[in-house]
Amino acid sequence: xxxxxxxxxxxxxxxxxxxxxxxxxxxxxxxxxxxxxxxxxxxxxxxxxxxxxxxxxxxxxxxxxxxxxxxxxxxxxxxxxxxxxxxxxxxxxxxxxxxxxxxxxxxxxxxxxxxxxxxxxxxxxxxxxxxxxxxxxxxxxxxxxxxxxxxxxxxxxxxxxxxxxxxxxxxxxxxxxxxxxxxxxxxxxxxxxxxxxxxxxxxxxxxxxxxxxxxxxxxxxxxxxxxxxxxxxxxxxxxx
Ligand code: URA
Numbered sequence: 001x002x003x004x005x006x007x008x009x010x011x012x013x014x015x016x017x018x019x020x021x022x023x024x025x026x027x028x029x030x031x032x033x034x035x036x037x038x039x040x041x042x043x044x045x046x047x048x049x050x051x052x053x054x055x056x057x058x059x060x061x062x063x064x065x066x067x068x069x070x071x072x073x074x075x076x077x078x079x080x081x082x083x084x085x086x087x088x089x090x091x092x093x094x095x096x097x098x099x100x101x102x103x104x105x106x107x108x109x110x111x112x113x114x115x116x117x118x119x120x121x122x123x124x125x126x127x128x129x130x131x132x133x134x135x136x137x138x139x140x141x142x143x144x145x146x147x148x149x150x151x152x153x154x155x156x157x158x159x160x161x162x163x164x165x166x167x168x169x170x171x172x173x174x175x176x177x178x179x180x181x182x183x184x185x186x187x188x189x190x191x192x193x194x195x196x197x198x199x200x201x202x203x204x205x206x207x208x209x210x211x212x213x214x215x216x217x218x219x220x221x222x223x224x225x226x227x228x229x230x231x232x233x234x235x236x237x238x239x240x
Contacts, residue, residue, distance in 0.1 A: 054162035055084050058155060062135070068151040070136035070144070076103030080131030080159060087236045088121075089129045089165040090114065091156070092211065093174040094144050100137035105130045106212075113212040114171070121229050122238050129163055131156055133175050149178055161200050166236045168196065168204055169229070172211030179206060186210060191228050193235075207232050 059079050065071055078095040081104055090106075098108035106114045118128055134144040134152045144152075160168070170176040173186045180194050189208040196206045209228035210221050230240045 055080075055159060058158050058162065062155060065135070068136075068148045070134060070138060070148055073139045074136040075100045077135050078103055078105050078132060078137075079135060080105055080129060080156075082125060082129035083127055084129070084163060086127060086129040086163055087166040088123065088127075088169065088232065089131065089160060089163060089167075090118070090169045090171060091175040091179065092130070092132045092171045094132045094134040095137040096141055097137070099132075105132055109216060110211070110213040113215060117212065117225065117229060120226070121233055121240075129159070129165065131159055133178050143174055149174075153178065157199055160196075160204060161198050161202070164202070165204060167232050168206045169232060170206055170208045172214060176206075176208040180208070190224065191231070193231070205235060207235075 062077065062079065065077055074095075076095075078099050082089075092106060092110075092114075095105065096108050096110070098111070099105055105111070114130070115125060118125055133156065134148050135155065136152075138144050138148070168179070170179055176186050176189055177183065179196050180189065182189070186208055190210060192208075194206045194208065196204050198204060207228055209225050210218075215222055215225060233240045
């Protein structure tokens with residue numbers, strides 16, 4: 001099988017994703033209802049069941065990753081953590097010093113603030129999933145380079161396909177520009193919904209907002225972030 005060929009699971013997922021969009025369109029039309037039998041809905045659930053095993057398999061495939069130069073300087077690969085069935089995934093840029101030491105995302109000062117933002121959403125870290133665009137710390141906390149992002153991104157996409165969240169929050173410029181494939185800056189993109197197409201044909205709603213590290217330096221911007229996360233709460237059915 002060539003590298004560009006989808007696997008049969010990806011192909012099946014794409015077909016079912018298109019079918020789901022088609023049925024959703026008819027469901028929302030005034031002229032009738034579309035009934036899905038229990039058997040069909042069970043089949044759909046089975047195909048897309050987001051299981052911890054999926055994430056475990058992705059982590060296993062990364063192994064002691066040496067796919068890019070970031071491997072040289074890292075202490076720990078930071079895969080991501082949280083619920084494998086989360087409605088909400090938060091995506092940062094890449095591990096910093098503390099994250100590299102502990103092998104966990106957002107555990108430094110910016111992470112403390114992110115944890116408070118998650119709590120303000122009436123959630124906690126175990127109920128969301130937190131990941132980064134790159135899984136290894138860029139030296140001196142520089143921005144990850146395009147080749148490093150390109151190497152790592154397929155694994156994040158696979159994590160998103162395994163979790164099937166209802167919304168993704170991108171934190172700051174790097175994850176926002178990367179996932180939305182744009183050069184536009186965070187100030188213009190935040191506060192509005194965007195759509196990310198996953199390789200399996202599904203889509204996920206994306207809300208960009210400011211990075212918590214930026215908020216630590218610009219406390220006045222917290223009200224914009226609160227505005228953005230309220231939109232997310234509304235979208236995933238949480239009361240603000
Ligand atoms: N900043 C990020 O973007 N990600 C982390 O995990 C920590 C800090």
